[in-house]
Amino acid sequence: MIVPLSYISPIYSSLEKHLKHLQNHLKRENIGFDFHSLAFHRTIVGMKVLVADDERRVCALICALIDWEGLSLQNVGTAYDGLEALEKIKEEKPDLVITDIRMPGLDGLELISQAKALQPNLQFIIISGHKQFDYAQSAIKYGVAEYLLKPIKKQELNQTLQRMKKLYTEQTSSMILQKKIKEDREYIKGASFLSFLKSLDSQILSPWxxxxxxxxxxxxxxxxxxxxxxxxxxxxxxxxxxxxxxxxxxxxxxxxxxxxxxxxxxxxxxxxxxxxxxxxxxxxxxxxxxxxxxxxxxxxxxxxxxxxxxxxxxxxxxxxxxxxxxxxxxxxxANMLEKPDLEPYLDFIASWFEQCCAQESLNMRQFCLDLFDKLEENRISLYATMEIFLQSYRQALHFAKEQCAQENAVQNNEQLINEAESLEAAKEAYCNVMNSLICQYREAREVLVSKPIRLSITYLQEHYKDEMLSLELLSEHVNLNSSYFSALFKKNMGVGFSDYVLTLRIQEAKRLLVETNKGIAEIALEIGYHDPKHFTKIFKKNCQIKPNEYRKLYG
Structure with a gap:
């Protein structure tokens, strides 16, 4: 059925309006969707014409009379009997056939009947020397719109073809637009459905x-x-x-x-x-x-x-x-919709996870095994169990990333739970990803904690000779509480702040005693001691000999 363009245009206007609304919705929901394949126009190619007559000279004459270029028509061939014409219709799929009403093999009316069965929209122009109206009536019954009598006149033939071309263009445009409307409706409907899947806003599907x-x-x-x-x-x-x-x-x-x-x-x-x-x-x-x-x-x-x-x-x-x-x-x-209360379990797991992060002695894997027993004991459904696994993992992941203050410090392994083949595999995956998250968190925190130590070592190597150097000054430099920093420094370096600074000063004093002729008082002042006697006392306590004896022995 060919639908008039005047009927289709309002439909397409409505479709375009919904498309604009949908694009705005997808943009808000941050959903990517390619609309470039939606084409609202298509070029109509030239009309293909087949000429059939049992007289070769008539075929040649018809072809010579037609203004092919002016009418934008394409000659796809000639046939000299009905059977040959039918075969060429099958092969070339013309849009219009100009045929004699009487031909060997198949006459014009039989040709039209069989060809229409193959291509319902195929158009025909009948040419005949017969004036009997019964032929014309039979041709009209088969859907033939034009009937020309021999001898053929050029002007009459081209005017007829002009009318046929106009009808063909209207029909083809209508069919193409109908097809595109159907395709584009399905495409936009798919985009609407995708938007619903992400946002759960069912109203985006209302036009469909x-x-x-x-x-x-x-x-x-x-x-x-x-x-x-x-x-x-x-x-x-x-x-x-x-x-x-x-x-x-x-x-x-x-x-x-x-x-x-x-x-x-x-x-x-x-x-x-x-x-x-x-x-x-x-x-x-x-x-x-x-x-x-x-x-x-x-x-x-x-x-x-x-x-x-x-x-x-x-x-x-x-x-x-x-x-x-x-x-x-x-x-x-499905025969029901579950709405379980997961909050008590999620709060319990979150609390335990945070404790595991703070205390290395706690075992996350054993906690998971105990959790599985608790879920089974309370007859928690399959859906609720999997939701507890997924949501508690997401909570733990968020906590770990937030505490580590680095987006890539911990890896998201949620897909390992989703891809589990069985419930037992899902439990094992949950154990593994939660345990892995704890390990990643601890490693990331170690890196995070070691940064102040690295900064403090660099600072001490540059300022250990400073007489005003103190634990409080260094703690302020790395933005940490002095008591916390003192404990952190000793844990990481194996010695306290004062002993570490003393070691740096004694090492420099030894170098100066061996490599220079500077006096003891000058060396003491250079490494942060105003009192030479105090320096000598400290040096002897650490090296078991006095500074001048060390110089004589190694200088």
Missing amino acids: VTENVLLRILVIGIQSPSKVPVIQLLQQKVRTAIEKDSLNVCVQAYQGDLYLLYTYKQEQRSQLISQAETLVEILKVQAQIFQDLRSTVALGLEVQQLEDLPSSLLSGKQILLRRLVDGHHRMFE
Whole structure:
């Protein structure tokens, strides 16, 4: 059916308006989506024409009379009987056939009948020497709009072709625009669905949901080491499979899984279930090809209102977790939506994690094992268990990064929990990532703590001769409390501040005694002692001999 352009234009205006609204929404939600493939215009190529007559000279005459260039027409060939004409129609797929009404093999009317079965929109101009109206009436019955009598006149032929070209252009423009509207609607609908998956704002989907329909989200959970290329392939396989059915479905990839949005009538419910089961079988075949691929189909709750769509999405995600217990490559259907209270567990874990960070004697792995026993004892559901794992890990990660004051000090390993093949594997992954987080935190804190020590050593090497040097002065230089810095310095250097400074001064005194002729008083003053006697006393206490004896022995 060819729809007039005057009918299509308002539809496209509405589509463009929604596109602008959607682009603003995606920008707010920080979602990237490529809209450059949306083309609102397409160039119409020249009309292709086939000429058929059992007389070669008539074919040649017709071709000579046509103003090919002026009318932007393309000659795709000539045929001299009906069968040859039909074959060339199959091969060249012309837009217009100029044919004699009587030809061997197939006459004009039989040719039109069979050709129309192949190309319903194919146009014909009938040329004949017969004036009988029964031929014209038969031709009109087959959809022929133009009927010319021999002898053919150039002006009449080109005027007829001009009318045919105008009709062809209108029809082609209409068909192209209809196709683009359909394609662009699906593209923008996909962008709207992606926005919903991230923001859970179901109103962004309102232009695509009509009244009195049911809505349901299907989740295809995918686990694979090579996830990006695999999910692209599976998305195409899924699209191909659902195109065969009449259901209204939108497919979108998000965060490593596939999501399908169904809008359907009540009588199509069984068809939806059947399609979901078909998808399971398709995914099983792909799992045989990709040995490391695990996939599971999960159907969320059926909802009647658009504002309830987030419940369908969340229930689908919840029931998807059954794969950890019952296995992959199968379908699960949600019959409820869980709303567990996780705060007591999250607070408890956060408190323990912070204690583990402060006290190296505490064992995070043993705590995790005790936590698993507690969750099982309290009969915490599979969904709540996994949410406790994920949310407590995110809390711990945030705490570690905040305390270390460095964004890259600790690594995010959340995907190890998400990619677990079973519940036991998820528990093991949780133990490992929490324990690893503790280790990364402690290492990062050691680096962070060692920085003041490095600064203080550099400062002391430059100022140890300063008579006014003190622990308080150095603590202020590294921006730490003097008591805390004193303990930190001794822990890292093995000796206290005073002993370290004394060692630097004695080493310099030895060098000056051996390498220079400076007097004892001058050396004492140079390394920070105004009283030579006090210097001599300290030197003898540390080196077991007096400064002048050291010079005689080593100088």
